[in-house]
Amino acid sequence: MGTPDHRHRVVVIGSGFGGLFSTQALRRDEVDVTLIARTSHHLFQPLLYQVATGILSEGEIAPSTREVLARQKNARVVLGEVTAIDLQARTVTHETMGRVTVTPYDTLIVAAGAGQSYFGNDQFARYAPGMKSIDDALELRGRIFGSFELAELASAPAETDRLMTFVVVGAGPTGVEMAGQIAELAHRTLKRDFRTIDPKTARIILLDAAPTVLGSFGRKLGGRARRRLEKMGVEVRLGAKVVDVDPTGIEVEHPDGTRNRIESVCKVWAAGVSASPLGASLANQSGAGLDRSGRIEVLDDLTLPGHPEVFVVGDMISLRDLPGVAQVAIQGGRYAAEQIRRRLAGTEPKGPFEYVDKGSMATISRFSAVASVGRVQFSGFIAWILWLAVHLVYIIGFKHRVTTLLHWSVSFLGRGRAERVVTEQQVFARQAIEALGERFQPHLPRVPEDRADNGTGQG
């Protein structure tokens, strides 16, 4: 496939599980890999909720992609946002802070992932951030800790109440983990930190339009997770569809058509995903189908119809109901690398992509999780130990594993949380909290010209 003047060029879009693992799988092959990603870090997304709730630092779940791939000589990392893919010309156009570059490929692996979906109500995003990026997690960290800070100063009981009511939308693994962690934070970590409010009285509400918690884990584990959450003080409300979100509350509709409003300043959206818009572009050019989440219908071997040189892996694909989990992306990335290797060697291609379900798990609190491995289901402490082991192994880079284990010891065995810093850059947190009512006058976000005053004053 390569032309005589250069090695086979593989371009990988995305530094998530699919992009990183396909690149690493090509480390011994006679190819030149260019990995183009919008952030300079790989993100261990399953632990984002721990950054949001002050347990881990950003660096612990987001190692530098460049550092991870430093010793892989045939890989080059480029920071940039892909703005176009041209299937005819076989080029990828990407932009880095205004600079536009066009990179040609012989084989393309698209692993651009998925973002949060608000099901057509994008205006909700401002008041209920998603949980997809480090920025999201730091934003939520600012809102969660900021709500307690403001509640400590609130004078009216109604104001205290809405500041101490946290709503998590979506009872999948991310929503369950967030609700559980906010409950632990309020009822345990912050127990002694305030003088006016009692954080133990905080309300944590987990909403879902579906009738079950952790639907994909089956009825039995979902029921256990629900009971455990309720024991921790989380109010679980199912069959509750969100119809409106504003600065100080959220409105839900029940199956019988009744609506009610929950007064809450800090809302978290963990309810839906929408594949990268690059999927739509690929579909347009190739004629492949697109499902309602924007995921592209790929062939059995993860290639685009009519374009065997283009693989799509991870959250962007719609294939035999594969779930949007890390393992699908990792295995897909490795499968694509193996196919490229066989093509270059001229050997028989692998058969259709077969996903090996290694199981799924979700933590509910420290020492308690649910896990489903094949037909075996675990819950409680055993599931939690399993969760701990699996997550430690997958966190990339030995050094992160050790510091992470330490931060976990602090959080699970002790009461503290080491990573509670909120910077002034969490302007959205301030805006959301400022929108509390008339008494809260808008406080303008810092503008660049203001930076001279930055450090003057207490701190």
Added chain:
Amino acid sequence: MGTPDHRHRVVVIGSGFGGLFSTQALRRDEVDVTLIARTSHHLFQPLLYQVATGILSEGEIAPSTREVLARQKNARVVLGEVTAIDLQARTVTHETMGRVTVTPYDTLIVAAGAGQSYFGNDQFARYAPGMKSIDDALELRGRIFGSFELAELASAPAETDRLMTFVVVGAGPTGVEMAGQIAELAHRTLKRDFRTIDPKTARIILLDAAPTVLGSFGRKLGGRARRRLEKMGVEVRLGAKVVDVDPTGIEVEHPDGTRNRIESVCKVWAAGVSASPLGASLANQSGAGLDRSGRIEVLDDLTLPGHPEVFVVGDMISLRDLPGVAQVAIQGGRYAAEQIRRRLAGTEPKGPFEYVDKGSMATISRFSAVASVGRVQFSGFIAWILWLAVHLVYIIGFKHRVTTLLHWSVSFLGRGRAERVVTEQQVFARQAIEALGERFQPHLPRVPEDRADNGTGQG
């Protein structure tokens, strides 16, 4: 001093060394302490440069003030920016996201610290951020790593050069530590991370208008620090006064009146301090003098003339040439607490505040530092071990000490840096880098309404 209906009320402004240590020193006294601070964390400022260069996470140098004081029952922490002090009414007015609160005091401890000073050229701040807050450090982290990312993509050699030229203004401890760390980052940590550029060719320039490096350490140690920096590849230019700073460069004037321009995108300002503007307000009301750095001339016992109930500690004071270092703030805070204790007990007040110089130190690179303890001067590895021990002991909270030690092992013994994450919120970094020239079109910073698209795409 207290009235019958309440315990003696001490209000402390600032959660830096002065504010935190005075509060802790009052833990066994019959007083009610309210600590008002603009950030929810204490900041271990001497290690900010390590956050800026990717060694430590924010949480490791900035523990939650609330968590540090959680078990101190007589202390209350309030997040807020002090907007006014009324010496007549004995009240402090503070604002939290638009909410205004007035807090009365019987004794006031003002420990609001100092910010960066640009000597009347506040417009420089945008292009050469200071090193005073976590935001500053994360901003600089974004600029430093971002410069290498862009250099990897640059097409013109002049562009590569200015992206790979780092200028640190100010050869005091902070400037020396920053220059040393950027040199280690470029020459060691990033050695294998890029494919187009060679980070080892990066230029690091340390400028100062004064004729010496580390002036306060004396000629001998300053000379050693200079030689060590030069050995590491840092260009030290003394007697060079900065006269202009713009997006792509910095202009310096030499003692003979000649000027020259250094092309550089990433500049760091570590050159001057300016005390909190609260000092000017205290001076106006009490008639106390103010020096040109905005520091207030306090009496021998750290109180304001005519106001024995108001103590000023730390970087805000001008008294017998005391330096602006952590130990002056710590000892001042403890002294104020002791005076309050004696007054309440009706015993003899302590004599004038005596600063015990425990020495000063600055790291130059891993395994190399300079330290001055009384008349004894150390440099090299012994000074570095001293630095390590002292900083480990002073970092507040056991858990931070352990994870910090680990992150240090990674950085000093290995080659990696665990904390390299740059978020999208480092908009200033993007703006500064975008201003590189005509080819770099402005890329609008994300606005709140955009957040719905946040996670879509690669990453």
